[in-house]
Amino acid sequence: MxxxxxxxxxxxxxxxxxxxxxxxxxxxxxxxxxxxxxxxxxxxxxxxxxxxxxxxxRRTIPQSLLSDEQAEFVIRHVRGLSNLELTNLVNETFNLNLTSKQIKTWKQNHGLSSGLRGSEGHAPPNKGTKGLYNVGGNRTSFKKGQPALNYKPVGSERIDRDGYTLIKVSDEGPWHKRWRHKHKVVWEEKHGSIPKGHVILFADQNKRNIDPDNLILIKQSQLSVLNKKGLLHNDAELTRTGIILADIYRKIGQSKRKLSNSKR
Missing domain, CATH: 1.10.10 (Arc Repressor Mutant, subunit A)
Structure with a gap:
């Protein structure tokens, strides 16, 4: 907790x-x-x-969490994979954003087991083999150096459930390290790492418009004022003007607080 x-x-x-x-x-x-x-x-x-x-x-995942096709996929690949591995496989195959906890709960509700030692208490039936377990042998097991059939190369893109474009930046590490928001990657390629306490804003509020000229680095405190004062617009120039107004509002607020404190 x-x-x-x-x-x-x-x-x-x-x-x-x-x-x-x-x-x-x-x-x-x-x-x-x-x-x-x-x-x-x-x-x-x-x-x-x-x-x-x-x-x-609007839900982008069916009410039952998985569609019939996705459920069948999980059933076919559940054996020999940890919850995290299975979740990453499902997410990459169907362009979802499920968590390992959701997959774990779904497996429990449907009486499925990976067969791995640990919380489920069984030795993996494909111990000593590579790849996914399939009833009837290891015909689908991966040979050393052979990529998975659903492998997506670095540079692949997808849209997450919030409407942001994700881009695959690495084959190594956990899922959230391999896939990043493309607008952040584009901004960092031109300007360097995003400073702490800052966010990247789409000037025209269009999350698909990842042109560098449409990306603005602002402080989170500025974004808070922009939201509160309704200063974000589909017109990029109006949004830029809104940022200037947000700074003015912040300075007015700071001056009022100082004046109030001095009177106490």
Whole structure:
């Protein structure tokens, strides 16, 4: 269980308005170097009666979590793979953003087991082999150096459930290290790493427009004001003007606070 600091609590209250839980989690993780999940943000908001005042998202994953095709795929490949490995395989094959916890729960609900030692208590039936286990032999097992049939090379792109473009940047490491938001990659290639406490804004609010000229580096505090004051526009120039106004609003707020403190 994550222990929230006072600074994190205050920050979530400041940025929650007008944002989905996944977006809040991204901002919190970027600022504090944490690995907060969307679910943890949802629970925190519920416990502290914080609302974002947004319409419910249209689900991009079927109500039953997996479609018939996806369910059949999991059943065929469940043996010999850990929950994380299976989740990564499903995500890459069907362009999903499922978590290993979701896959684990789905397996339990459908009486499926990987056959691995550990929490499920069985030795893997394909111990000593490479690749995926299939009933009837190892015809689909991977030979050394042979890529998986669903392998996507570095540079491949996909759209996540929030509408952002993801690009594969590496074949190594966990899923979230191999796939990154393309707009961040594009900005960093031109300007360097994104400073702590900053985010990349789409000037015209179009998440598919990843032209470098449409990407603006701003402080998270600026983004908070932009959202609160309704200063984000589909017109890129109006958004740029809004950023200037946001700085003015921030300075006015700071001046008022100083004046108020001096009167105490």
């Amino acid at each position: 994550h222990r929230w600091t006072d600074e994190q609590k205050l920050y979530i209250r400041e940025i929650a308005q007008g944002r989905y839980n996944s977006e809040i989690a991204d901002l919190v993780n970027a600022r504090f170097g944490t690995e907060i999940s969307e679910g943890q943000i949802k629970n925190f908001k519920a416990n502290h009666k914080i609302k974002s005042d947004l319409p419910k998202r």
